[in-house]
Amino acid sequence: MNTQFERPNIIRPPSEWKSYFLPLTSGCSNNTCTFCNFYGARLQMRELDDVKREIDALAAYIRSGIRLPAVPQIVYEIAGSWDGKRIFLQDGDALVYPFPKLRETLHYLNERFPDLERIGSYATPQDILRRSQDQLRELKELKLSIFYMGVESGDDKVLQKVGKGVNHHELVEAGRKVKEAGITLSVTVILGLGGIEGSEEHALETAKILTEIDPDYAGALTLTMVPGTPLYEQWKQGGFHLISPTRSLEELKIIIENSNFTDCFFSSMHASNYFSVRGQLPRDKERMLTEIKEVLAARDPSLLRPEFLRGL
Numbered sequence: 001m002n003t004q005f006e007r008p009n010i011i012r013p014p015s016e017w018k019s020y021f022l023p024l025t026s027g028c029s030n031n032t033c034t035f036c037n038f039y040g041a042r043l044q045m046r047e048l049d050d051v052k053r054e055i056d057a058l059a060a061y062i063r064s065g066i067r068l069p070a071v072p073q074i075v076y077e078i079a080g081s082w083d084g085k086r087i088f089l090q091d092g093d094a095l096v097y098p099f100p101k102l103r104e105t106l107h108y109l110n111e112r113f114p115d116l117e118r119i120g121s122y123a124t125p126q127d128i129l130r131r132s133q134d135q136l137r138e139l140k141e142l143k144l145s146i147f148y149m150g151v152e153s154g155d156d157k158v159l160q161k162v163g164k165g166v167n168h169h170e171l172v173e174a175g176r177k178v179k180e181a182g183i184t185l186s187v188t189v190i191l192g193l194g195g196i197e198g199s200e201e202h203a204l205e206t207a208k209i210l211t212e213i214d215p216d217y218a219g220a221l222t223l224t225m226v227p228g229t230p231l232y233e234q235w236k237q238g239g240f241h242l243i244s245p246t247r248s249l250e251e252l253k254i255i256i257e258n259s260n261f262t263d264c265f266f267s268s269m270h271a272s273n274y275f276s277v278r279g280q281l282p283r284d285k286e287r288m289l290t291e292i293k294e295v296l297a298a299r300d301p302s303l304l305r306p307e308f309l310r311g312l
């Protein structure tokens with residue numbers, strides 16, 4: 001195995017819990033988001049030969065239980081609970097991996113594991129916009145069939161302040177491009193990212209961008225301050241004002257009320273949220289809004305997830 005490459009910790013979307021986690025990169029190519037723990041992280045590309053060695057080791061283990069020497073223990077730990085159906089490519093944006101190498105990795109995976117159902121990856125909007133429509137279609141044919149893209153906000157002012165590196169229009173373009181390629185799109189937005197002053201506009205613009213992108217899955221997270229990030233410092237120095245837990249629920253209500261989807265599974269089940277709601281939109285819109293309104297009307301903090309149970 002390549003000793004230069006530092007295997008990243010497993011940070012994954014909730015729906016990938018059964019996947020095998022195969023690192024192609026470490027860090028994130030767009031390490032400028034001021035709220036993110038990838039801020040400033042160095043991007044590392046893994047050698048293709050090293051990736052292939054891991055795939056071979058995994059195949060040998062799955063087929064005959066053979067453990068090859070010099071293969072990190074983590075490979076067998078993940079393989080032990082793998083269902084053999086899904087692969088998740090790490091790290092923060094594996095789509096940045098050079099296209100010929102990505103294509104070869106996918107071919108290799110498909111050859112070794114012909115029964116794979118799907119391969120998934122985080123993708124930044126910049127990565128998606130750099131790829132041609134034909135390239136995306138080719139990736140889909142090779143079973144790279146779900147992308148997780150952070151939208152964060154639809155408000156250009158917020159996007160610019162937090163260093164997202166793309167604007168509303170570019171995010172919509174990236175999202176639509178994924179869908180046109182037939183790839184499933186799962187996006188996340190962050191409640192509270194506009195702070196107190198920008199809360200209303202952040203929520204309204206976020207509803208608007210979600211409508212325009214019309215993803216298959218949308219998840220709402222709640223802003224959590226990560227020590228060491230620029231936004232954390234800004235907050236500590238009084239330059240950023242965090243919204244209250246109740247306000248985060250109001251933002252959630254605004255987003256659900258004002259967005260219009262064709263068919264989207266929307267959820268706020270992530271551990272960072274104060275309240276969990278989920279459903280298929282538009283079908284469950286009224287039920288979801290009623291649940292939120294009831295909690296808002298009750299004004300009972302015990303109905304919200306306590307701070308110590310919130311997580312990133």
Ligand code: SF4
Nearest residue numbers: 028031033036038092
């Ligand atoms: S693009 Fe995503 S992973 Fe990368 S720094 Fe921004 S929020 Fe973090």
